[in-house]
Amino acid sequence: MYAQLRETADELAGILWREHTVYRERGGGVVIRGEHVGRWISLAPTGGKDRALLRAGRLLDGGTTAPARSETVVDLTAGTAELATICRRLLADVAAGADTAQGPSRAGRPEGKPGKRAARAARPGRPRTSRHTSLGSWFVLLCVAGVLGVWLYSVFGRSGY
Structure with missing residues (x-):
């Protein structure tokens, strides 16, 4: 199966991109990377004869691959032009998903609450120049010291030590 995937991937890579890299992935599939377009395609075995899972995604800035944005099961007996x-x-x-995710609108984002990091990074807020203890932190520290003082007085203050 790997030989068939590799052969198909080589043909597809030649049709899709002039500059490409084809390599084997851990699961037994084949990945085609188009560095100049920032995209990748993966062909992986599905367990069925002459069928493969075709996934596509984008490349991140550091050269790592982002998770697949779209996928489908294809028949490898179909012509190379149809697979292309x-x-x-x-x-x-x-590409459409990457464009909407980069824009300021919420249209391309998944439903649900964003993570705390994403929310903090998104809002401009005032720049922090230094980290001083805030008034609320001092109040909490004074309350803890007061409770500790009352406990020490109740234990050692009445016993006459």
Whole structure:
């Protein structure tokens, strides 16, 4: 199966991109990287004869791959031109998803609350120049010291030590 995937990936890479890298991934699949376009395509075995899982995603700034944005199961007996058409459609979905995620609108983002880090990074806030103990922290420290003082007085103050 790996030989068939590798052969198909080499043909697809030649059709899709002039500059590409084809390599084997851990799960037995084949990855085609297009560094100049910032996208990748993966062909992985599905367990069925002559069928493969085709996934597409984008490359991050450091050269690592982002998780797949779109995927589909394809028949490897189909012609290379048909597989290239499917790959182009998946790559277009990835490009559309990357454009909406970079924009300021919330249209491309998943539903639900954003993480605390993302929320903090998104809001401009005032710049911190130094880290001083705030008034609230001093109040908490004074309360803890007061409770400790009352406890020490109750234990040692009445016994006559």
